Amino acid sequence: MADPRSLGRRPMMNGFQRMLAAFMPKEEDFFVMFQLLSDHAVRAATVLEEVATDFGRLQWAVTEIDKIEHEGDEVVHEIVARLNTTFVTPLLMDREDIYRLAERLDDVTDHTKGVIDRFKTYAVTTPTPHCLKIATLLRQATEVLRDNMHALHELKPGCNPFCASINDLENQGDVLHKEALGALFREAPDARDIIKWKDIYEMMEEALDQCEDAANLVNSVVVKNA
Secondary structure (H helix, E strand, C coil), rough: CCCCHHHHCCCCCHHHHHHHHCCCCCHHHHHHHHHHHHHHHHHHHHHHHHHHHHHHHHHHHHHHHHHHHHHHHHHHHHHHHHHHHCCCCCCEEEEHHHHHHHHHHHHHHHHHHHHHHHHHHCCCCCCCCHHHHHHHHHHHHHHHHHHHHHCCCCCCCEECCCHHHHHHHHHHHHHHHHHHHHHHHHCCCCCCHHHHHHHHHHHHHHHHHHHHHHHHHHHHHHHHHH
């Protein structure tokens, strides 16, 4: 019978085992970093929605999005550093999967930052109703994507409701994008406004697309490892 005093203790490791453990992947660390990147995407999309609601907060939004984007880059750099020193990747994902997912999640924040940067660069004075509607869809999509990252351990093939929800939001974004462009070409009195807003709408659509790409990548990883 085992000594009750030994229950719950980790067995002592010899020198080789300690060395091996140092190179084994900390699976939960990668997943936590995915969660951090998805948190950054939500924060970025929330800033965009807030400035689209109250354009007087543009300078605050520019400062805030710069900080969020910088923090996200640091997480990606940490993921790359760990991949470069890890011999064996987590069971659920291979090295390429980990990098691609980190890249997709970070791209959501980068494209959201691109929208806010364009507001300032193009000296936009007032956001359009379509801009606010698409910003709200993006914020909703990032929240679903964040839930997806927090449930990564539990996903099974054929059972990822997060992906379906994001696909639906992205489809709604496609419809709004077309409506926005139609209204722009019908109503904008200045060709410069058409150029500005066409670029902004396309950047917003790209951010939604990156949410969908990240969710689809998770789906493919789950199926591959079934």
